[in-house]
Amino acid sequence: xxxxxxxxxxxxxxLDEEATDALLERLTGVVTxxxxxxxxxxxxxxxxxxxxxxxxxxxxxxxxxxxxxxxxASELExxxxxxxxxxxxxxxxxxx
Numbered sequence: 445x446x447x448x449x450x451x452x453x454x455x456x457x458x459l460d461e462e463a464t465d466a467l468l469e470r471l472t473g474v475v476t477x478x479x480x481x482x483x484x485x486x487x488x489x490x491x492x493x494x495x496x497x498x499x500x501x502x503x504x505x506x507x508x509x510x511x512x513x514x515x516x517a518s519e520l521e522x523x524x525x526x527x528x529x530x531x532x533x534x535x536x537x538x539x540x
Contacts, residue, residue, distance in 0.1 A: 445513070445514075446479075446480070446511050446512060446513060447511065447512070447513075447514060447517075447537055448483075448509070448510075448511050448537070448538040449509070449510055449511070449512060449517050449535060449536065449537055449538060450507065450508070450509050450510075450535075450536050450538050451507070451508045451510070451520070451521075451524075451533060451534065451535045451536075452505065452506070452507050452508075452533065452534045453471075453505070453506045453507075453508070453524070453530055453532075453533050454493070454497070454503035454504070454505055454530070454531045454532040454533070455467065455503060455504040455505075455506065455529050455530055455531065456500065456503070456504070456528075456529050456530075456531055457490050457500060457502045457503055457504055459504065459529050463529065464504065464529075467527065467529050467530075468485065468506065468508075470523075470527075471508070471520065471523065471524065471527075472485065472508070472510075474516070474519060474520050474523055475510050475512050475516060475520060478512065478513065478515075478516040478519070479512075479513065479516070480510055480511055480512030480513065480516050481510060481511050481512075482508065482509075482510045483509040483510055483511060484507075484508070484509040485506070485507075485508050485509075486506065486507040486508075486509075487504075487505075487506050488504075488505035488506065488507065489504065489505065490502055490503070490504050490505075491503065491504075491505050497531050497532060498531055500531055503531050503532070509538075517535060517537070520535070521533070521535050
């Protein structure tokens, strides 16, 4: 059963645009390769963090809305945890 999800990512601020694009392309590819669909990819840009995380005081925020199977969302979260450029993430299932 396909469900709606939202994932917020905080990426390292030092990543150049090319590296950021490659990272987001990889993550969206995980969703689309498993039959899911990306509804919206919103780049908020660099923001100051409320507190220091892994010695970073700012991060590059991205919000991704997508539809996918629960197994796909779990796989995406597993990959995000292993990815170096991600400081923090939050994956939630949206209610309709």
